[in-house]
Amino acid sequence: MMSPWLRKLVLIIHLTLSVGWVGAVAAYLTSDVTASTSEGVAELRAAYLSMQWMTWWVIVPLAFGSVATGLILSLGTPWGLFRHYWVVISLIATLFALVVLLLETRTIDAYAGIAADPTTSDARLRDLGGTLLHSVGGTVVLLVVLGLNVYKPKGLTKYGRRKRREERLS
Amino acid sequence: MPLWVKAFAIIGIVLLLLIIVAAVFGDGQHGPGRHLGGDDDESDGTPHTPPPDHTPPPHALVPYRPSGQAPA
Numbered sequence: 001m002m003s004p005w006l007r008k009l010v011l012i013i014h015l016t017l018s019v020g021w022v023g024a025v026a027a028y029l030t031s032d033v034t035a036s037t038s039e040g041v042a043e044l045r046a047a048y049l050s051m052q053w054m055t056w057w058v059i060v061p062l063a064f065g066s067v068a069t070g071l072i073l074s075l076g077t078p079w080g081l082f083r084h085y086w087v088v089i090s091l092i093a094t095l096f097a098l099v100v101l102l103l104e105t106r107t108i109d110a111y112a113g114i115a116a117d118p119t120t121s122d123a124r125l126r127d128l129g130g131t132l133l134h135s136v137g138g139t140v141v142l143l144v145v146l147g148l149n150v151y152k153p154k155g156l157t158k159y160g161r162r163k164r165r166e167e168r169l170s
Numbered sequence: 171m172p173l174w175v176k177a178f179a180i181i182g183i184v185l186l187l188l189i190i191v192a193a194v195f196g197d198g199q200h201g202p203g204r205h206l207g208g209d210d211d212e213s214d215g216t217p218h219t220p221p222p223d224h225t226p227p228p229h230a231l232v233p234y235r236p237s238g239q240a241p242a
Contacts, residue, residue, distance in 0.1 A: 085171075085172065085175045089175070089178055092182075153172070153174050154172065155171070155172035155174070155175055
């Protein structure tokens with residue numbers, strides 16, 4: 001188990017990365033909405049390229065950092081990783097969001113490649129569309145996880161109940 | 171198992187089923203492949219290669235970067 005000082009330090013890093021992930025997705029959404037709705041060619045090119053930069057330089061690092069510090073925090077504190085339902089559900093939802101994000105980077109790279117190509121016609125650029133379904137869905141998942149982490153609803157898993165019994169007996 | 175966990179499980183299963191149904195019965199063109207200019211993509215009338223007299227637009231930003239590479 002971590003010392004209280006170290007636990008608080010990891011908690012600060014975890015909160016910063018996790019809330020930063022939500023904020024970065026919100027910023028990404030502005031470019032995504034532009035990519036999905038704008039008719040201006042210069043705006044579209046800027047939107048697709050900024051989507052790629054934000055994804056690779058901000059969102060993906062924050063996502064990995066959030067998952068890593070979340071694992072450290074749960075394994076290094078009495079909360080554990082599989083003892084409480086809210087921790088298990090948060091883990092599953094976060095990993096799901098991370099996998100979808102990594103799969104979506106292929107689409108984002110493809111869009112950015114087309115937008116950066118000076119030979120791409122204006123009509124083709126306007127026809128590309130955005131990634132709104134995934135980005136809005138991802139935002140909802142992250143907000144649900146955020147809510148679970150703040151409210152921490154009661155509920156021990158079978159494993160959690162067994163561990164608690166063992167701890168009481170010992 | 172608490173009630174809220176059951177509610178989360180039901181919502182999660184429904185969403186998962188919707189994703190599977192969309193993937194199986196969708197147009198089969200999910201993902202970036204539909205934008206990468208296959209032969210069947212010419213039907214929209216948009217040329218993939220520039221015409222001989224094509225000149226790059228003035229707002230051309232940066233050269234094409236292959237997918238999978240992070241920007242420098």
